[in-house]
Amino acid sequence: MTLRIGYVREHFASPLLQFAEADGEKTFTLVECPSGTGQLISRLTNNEIDVAIALTDPLISGIANGSKAYKLVGSFVSTPLNWAVITGKESKYNSISDLQDSTLGISRYGSGSFTMAYVMALQQGWPLDNLQFQVNNDIRGLLDSVNDGSTSAFMWEWFTTKPFVDAGEARFIGSVPTPWPSWLIAAHPERARPEAVRAFLDGLTSYVNNFDLEESRVAKNVAFIEDKFGYPEEDIQAWLKTVRYPPSCSEIPTEVITNTLSVLEKAGVVKKPEGGFSVDIFVNNDIVNLT
Structure with missing residues (x-):
């Protein structure tokens, strides 16, 4: 039985997509989860996927809050994620400080857009009990909500949202980098056979390591991301300067878990x-x- 790997189709997933093309669905199949980590966790819970490549904070907070649907099994991206704070093209909001006591858009409760709203509030010194949210499912729903005024702003990865900002659909008013490495790998504790997951992680490590090579970053990675996602070359090059992958996808530094928990507790x-x-x-x- 092939593993069902849940993922978000963003530029971060490029080494995974390269691996999948080479594997040809012999050992795993990809299941796209466009709504993000909240959807990935939901699909792990509902037996729709076996493994999820997802954001660090919602994965850790999910387990801390009692989820039995998955355990952490590996690492994917070792650098922080830069969360853009995005508002409507004609909204009254011009800075993060303007957002206090407003309604923020999120994809789902428990998602990265949800947990990072608390981190932003913690940094701003806002009362956490006053945070208000509206669930808008995906990037299109979030963009619509900031433009129709039902939400003030939402948070999403910077380069993923930049094409919408460049097209005049929304505006950046700030950013909040994660205080932890951004992506981990989780698997259902019973459905995902350990030997199959270990083989997947070993294979993924080889593609991650190749993607991380300086010579790959100069040409091959740029061409791949341009072909798959249509981003401008200058945006791809700018992103590649900010991202690093782990030397082994089968390892997690203990401090990633403890440090993330510490911030999530404070938030x-x-x-x-x-x-x-x-x-x-x-x-x-x-x-x-x-x-």
Whole structure:
């Protein structure tokens, strides 16, 4: 049985897409989840995928808040994600500080757009109890909401939203980088066979390592991303200067989990149990190596 790998079709997924083209669905199939990590977690829960390549914070907060649908099994992107703060083309909002006490758009509760709204509020010193949200499912719904005035702004990855800003559909009013490495890999603890997941992670590591080579960044990566996503060459080159992948997709630094939990606790997204969190509840030790 081939693994069902859930992913978001963004430029970050380029090494995965290269791997998938070479594999030809022999050992895994890709399941696109355009709404992001909230949708990935939902599909893990509903037996629609076996493995998810998803954002660090919602994966960790999901387990911390009681989800049994997955455990962490690996790493995918080791650099932070730059979350753009986006508002409507003619809205009254011109800076992050203007957004206090307004309604923010999110894709789903528990998604990256949701958890990062709390991180932004924490940085701004806003009362966390006052945050208000409207669920808009995907990038199109989020863009519509800031332009019809039902939300003030939303947060999404900078380069993914830049084409909409360039086209005059929305405006950037700030950005909030994640205080943690941006992407991890999770798998259902029972449906995803450890040997199959380990083989997938080994294969993915080779494509990630090749993508990370300086010679790949100069030409091959640019051409691949331009072909798959249609981004302007200058945007691709700018993004490639900011992103790094892990040397092994089968490893997670322990501090990634503990540091992320610390920020999420301060932001009010998770509540520390009596005695604190045990890192072991977050990972499948049969697959991942904690470093």
